[in-house]
Amino acid sequence: xxxxxxxxxxxxxxxxxxxxxxxxxxxxxxxxxxxxxxxxxxxxxxxxxxxxxxxxxxxxxxxxxxxxxxxxxxxxxxxxxxxxxxxxxxxxxxxxxxxxxxxxxxxxxxxxxxxxxxxxxxxxxxxxxxxxxxxxxxxxxxxxxxxxxxxxxxxxxxxxxxxxxxxxxxxxxxxxxxxxxxxxxxxxxxxxxxxxxx
Amino acid sequence: xxxxxxxxxxxxxxxxxxxxxxxxxxxxxxxxxxxxxxxxxxxxxxxxxxxxxxxxxxxxxxxxxxxxxxxxxxxxxxxxxxxxxxxxxxxxxxxxxxxxxxxxxxxxxxxxxxxxxxxxxxxxxxxxxxxxxxxxxxxxxxxxxxxxxxxxxxxxxxxxxxxxxxxxxxxxxxxxxxxxxxxxxxxxxxxxxxxxxxxxxxxxxxxxxxxxxxxxxxxxxxxxxxxxxxxxxxxxxxxxxxxxxxxxxxxxxxxxxxxxxxxxxxxxxxxxxxxxxxxxxxxxxxxxxxxxxxxxxxxxxxxxxxxxxxxxxxxxxxxxxxxxxxxxxxxxxxxxxxxxxxxxxxxxxxx
Numbered sequence: 001x002x003x004x005x006x007x008x009x010x011x012x013x014x015x016x017x018x019x020x021x022x023x024x025x026x027x028x029x030x031x032x033x034x035x036x037x038x039x040x041x042x043x044x045x046x047x048x049x050x051x052x053x054x055x056x057x058x059x060x061x062x063x064x065x066x067x068x069x070x071x072x073x074x075x076x077x078x079x080x081x082x083x084x085x086x087x088x089x090x091x092x093x094x095x096x097x098x099x100x101x102x103x104x105x106x107x108x109x110x111x112x113x114x115x116x117x118x119x120x121x122x123x124x125x126x127x128x129x130x131x132x133x134x135x136x137x138x139x140x141x142x143x144x145x146x147x148x149x150x151x152x153x154x155x156x157x158x159x160x161x162x163x164x165x166x167x168x169x170x171x172x173x174x175x176x177x178x179x180x181x182x183x184x185x186x187x188x189x190x191x192x193x194x195x196x197x198x
Numbered sequence: 199x200x201x202x203x204x205x206x207x208x209x210x211x212x213x214x215x216x217x218x219x220x221x222x223x224x225x226x227x228x229x230x231x232x233x234x235x236x237x238x239x240x241x242x243x244x245x246x247x248x249x250x251x252x253x254x255x256x257x258x259x260x261x262x263x264x265x266x267x268x269x270x271x272x273x274x275x276x277x278x279x280x281x282x283x284x285x286x287x288x289x290x291x292x293x294x295x296x297x298x299x300x301x302x303x304x305x306x307x308x309x310x311x312x313x314x315x316x317x318x319x320x321x322x323x324x325x326x327x328x329x330x331x332x333x334x335x336x337x338x339x340x341x342x343x344x345x346x347x348x349x350x351x352x353x354x355x356x357x358x359x360x361x362x363x364x365x366x367x368x369x370x371x372x373x374x375x376x377x378x379x380x381x382x383x384x385x386x387x388x389x390x391x392x393x394x395x396x397x398x399x400x401x402x403x404x405x406x407x408x409x410x411x412x413x414x415x416x417x418x419x420x421x422x423x424x425x426x427x428x429x430x431x432x433x434x435x436x437x438x439x440x441x442x443x444x445x446x447x448x449x450x451x452x453x454x455x456x457x458x459x460x461x462x463x464x465x466x467x468x469x470x471x472x473x474x475x476x477x478x479x480x481x482x483x484x485x486x487x488x489x490x491x492x493x494x495x496x497x498x499x500x501x502x503x504x505x506x507x508x509x510x511x512x513x514x515x516x517x518x519x520x521x522x523x524x525x526x527x528x529x530x531x532x533x534x535x536x537x538x539x540x541x542x543x544x545x546x547x548x549x
Contacts, residue, residue: 022291023521036234039244042251043221046258056526060518075234076227127253127260136272143270145222145259153220169217177212178253179207196211 026062030055037082044086054089057081067182090149123181130180130189134173137161141169172196206246212236213246217254346380347387351468352406353513354489373489374406376466379419394448397422401442404466408485415445417462425453473511480505480527484540487516496521496539502529 030037032054041051058081131139141159144150145166152170156163172193179189223229237244261267312333341349345366349357355373366382370391379387389396394414401419405412414423423446424437438455440446447461448535449539464474473486481503488494490513497503502505505527511519520531520538 033234035244036237039237039247039251040220040230040233043217044253047255053509056522057512060512060515060522062522064515065520076230079230080227123256124260127256131260139270143261143267145218146254147261147264147267147270162351167222171214171218174217174250174253175211177257178210178214178250181253181256182210182249184207192207192211193460198214 006060018102024061026059029062029075030059031076033075040079041082041086044083044107050089054082054085086195126181127177130177131173133180133186135175138169138173141166142173145170206242209242209246210250213243213250216247216329217250299408301303314487325526337510344387348378350376351375352468352489360436370405370407372407372409372516374404376402376469378402382492392448392450393426393453395424395426397424403440404462410450412448413445413451414420414440415460415462416440416442416450417466418442422454423448425455461471468513471513473513474509475511476508477506480507480529480540483507483511487519493537496537498532498539499542501542501544502540505521505529 036054037058038048039096040052041054042048044055045051058078061081064077106172131142137159140157141161145152146160150158150167152163155161155166159166161169175196176193179192180186183191216236219229220233231250236448237247261270287504331390341351343349343359343366344361347366349359349368351357352374355375356371357375358369358371360367360369366385366387368377368387368389370389375389377387377389377398379401387398389398389405391405391412394412396403396405396414398419401421402417403419403421404415404417406415414421420439420441421440422437425448436453436455437447438457440457443459443462444457445462445465446455446457448455464476467474468486473483475483481497484495484497507527509526523529524531524543530541530543532539
């Protein structure tokens, strides 16, 4: 797989000081924000390797930028470019691609032991159980956002809810499942979910 | 692991909120800054976010097919699924027509040109063979044929069109082109590339003609591919049928072909200015890129030619790709007055 660039532009940037400065700034920006960027991209994409591909594309786009004003400006620009590239990808693929991609690229980097495999299967069963414990309207709002990539506004219109409520439903679903996966009881997780300030 | 600490629980709550916000408003700059600030504030915040993210990925594995997600979507599943696909298509159109009067005029003008060309062709094409060509500068060029079919020409690509005597015969010289064929059972649509004949009835497919091979990728429908014998007689020694989602690669030297399942969308992304690769030999990536540029990239070492590349090349940013390459692969980019060459980092030859 493609490795995230390390950006040690050794040796070949001599004699092009203006653009070399820019390249240096971009490299520095990536070093400082790499983890945050990958983390951000993972909210949109399916796995780490895809997030890394998009991060690399964003890097290239940023190198094209003529006159960067300041690194603080560059940082938000970097995330915006990355977000746009990620959204382009999502638009281009349909559900089938999504599944193929999951199969193809989500191979674990190290061999998984039988024990890990059992734990993983248990986690998946727990996730399904946790979702089933929630109200149907939570399930629907969540699935439309997560699996059909529908916008909050679209879901609100389809379900006759306010956008704020849709966002609360989706957030609560994620929060509740995380707590259940971490061993919280049904009651404790439900209580925490309802108390979440929003 | 059990979460007992009330602070930890709240933190996961915040992390869940951030994830849903970032996902749904990815381009809000204010929000992004606030999220980065929150994340940098405390390593525990970053960790909580990572854990919520892990769960977000688990959902895909817990519900891998539409069949399973339909259970969550409930009674309205099918309605919503359909609305979803229709919605996105309409979005595109709405965007197109809201992007200002200038582009509307451009569309109108483009339509007028296409109609004009088609009308002109209507009489001229039946008389003689017409040659279509695109240069390195043009990203790609779409041409409407008199039968309503389309040809998208790649850069530095020439296709000749012969519609005489009620037939549809095209020849692709080294380069790449994408064909969207209007169905006509009486007149098979035949594209000849080297010693291959690719025949379609009504379909969409891509043909890439390289020095040592010809690749046929089918996006829609079925095509028949026929290789001519070495003596160039019409009696072919081999033929294949290629269905949508498959790619046939024919190697000229051995007259052998491989057939494999591919992501046809990635293969034809060049029409939108992207070259997408999964584990492709660097030599063929460079060969593609060189068609987009007047300053060819030269590979100096054979070890570099055999490196594999995965990722995307934007055809409007070949220089950016070159700059990022040494960070990703063990190569040196050497810029000289004559052009750019790629060398292995192992052979640190002075120059």
